[in-house]
Every structure is written in C-alpha cells, then in structure tokens.
Amino acid sequence: MLITVINVISAVFIIVGLFFIVVGTIGLLRLPDFYSRMHATGKCDTLGVGLTIIGLIIYNGFNFISVKLLFLVVFIFVANPVATHAIARAAYKVGLQPWRRQ
C-alpha cells in the first residue's frame, strides 16, 4: 500500500516535470527571437528537471543516491540562471537586436 502511494507521488512529480520540459521545448520552437527563447529554456528547464529529480528521489527512498540527486537539483538551480545569463549577455555584447511587436 505504502509502496503504491510512493510510486504515485513520484510519478506525479515526474509527469509534471516532463510537462514543463515539453513546454520549454515548444517555447524554444515557437517564440520569435533569441532573447524570448531564453525565457522558455531558462525557466522551464530549471523547474522541469528539478521536479523530475525530486520525483526520482521520492521513488528511490533515502540513501546515498538520493543525496547525490539532491545535490544535482541544487546545482541545476544555481547553474541554470547563470548559464542563461551568460548566453544572453554574449548575444547582447555581439549586438543582437531584440524582436519587438510592431
């Protein structure tokens, strides 16, 4: 019984995480220019991957592997905005003009 509950909870986390990753990918394809695409990838990847890993932690129970996964979440939450910022800044320095609605 408890195993089933844990499986369901972890499945919910993983499915919601995958939903946000899919949304991020659709955003990457649909949005008009480089800067607005950064919004989709920078935000959705962080939460999507974070939720997926949290789902895996719940599925796995408490052991060394879970601690490693927890470190992954922490590092993704710190590294993803920094990477987004670095790429966007590089585009800005090169002189890429943002798309404007006319």
Place this chain on the structure above:
Amino acid sequence: MKFTKFLALFILLFSFWLLLSTKFEGWFHLFFGLLSTALVTLFTYDMVFVSEDRGNNIKKLFRFALYLPWILYQIILANVDVAKRVLDPKMPIDPRMITFRSVLKTDLSKTTLANSITLTPGTVTIDIDEDTFLIHAIAKESADDLLEGTMERKVAHVFMEDE
C-alpha cells in the same frame, strides 16, 4: 590564516568527494580522492570564503533560508506564466529591454538578485554594469512587476543592505 582557509576548504571538498564516491575502503580510491582534492584546493582556496563581516553570516544564512520558499513559489509562477504564453495560439508576448539602478552593493547580493530575476516570471537578466541591471522582459506587466522592486527589497533584507 591562509592555512586555516586551505584546511577548511580541503576538508569540505574531501567530504564532498567521499559523499559522491561512497567507496570508503581501499587505499587506491582514497589516494586519488586526496590527490584531486588537494590539487583543486590549491588552485581555488584564495577564491572562496572571501566574505568580510563574519559576525553576520549566520544571520544572513538564516534569512536566506527564509527567502528560499518565496523564490521557489516565484519559480513555479514563472513556469506557469511561460506555459500560458507559449501554449496560447495568439502568443501574448510584447518583449522589451528595461534598465534599472539597484541599491545593492556587494557582488554576492547582486548575483543573487540577477539569478532570482532570471528565475522569476517574464524577466531575464542580460547584463550588470556596476549598479545598473539590463533586463529583457517578455511583456509589459512582467517589466512593471519587477520595477515595483519587491524582489530587490527582499534580497537587500537577506544580505542586510537595507539600512
């Protein structure tokens, strides 16, 4: 002082290495762990633990722990916001660049604010020049939300720069 710093970082990194390797027996693995930890410590020990006012660090850490739930909630809002805009057939976006001057002084607080801006609804930090932040906002209302300054006040409170 230098040696204390070196030793502190070495112990921290080596315990992290042990946690990741989980191979506690056998000198072979431990030897390479010690070797790589020592090398990394040697190259980086003068870059970490550079904070000046030691007395307040515990208080800052505590305030940062209180800041985390709020920022996690904002991240969820940001993702729902992106999902709404991306999945809407009409795609309601109106991107613009905005700049604002920040009251924050230290590198750590500016970095925290920049990362928080990137993770919260509709805004991405492009560049920081001294105290001027350059932000790309995906719509007018996300730009207005940011310029209201709620997040900056919270970050200033965490790093005790709001006197």
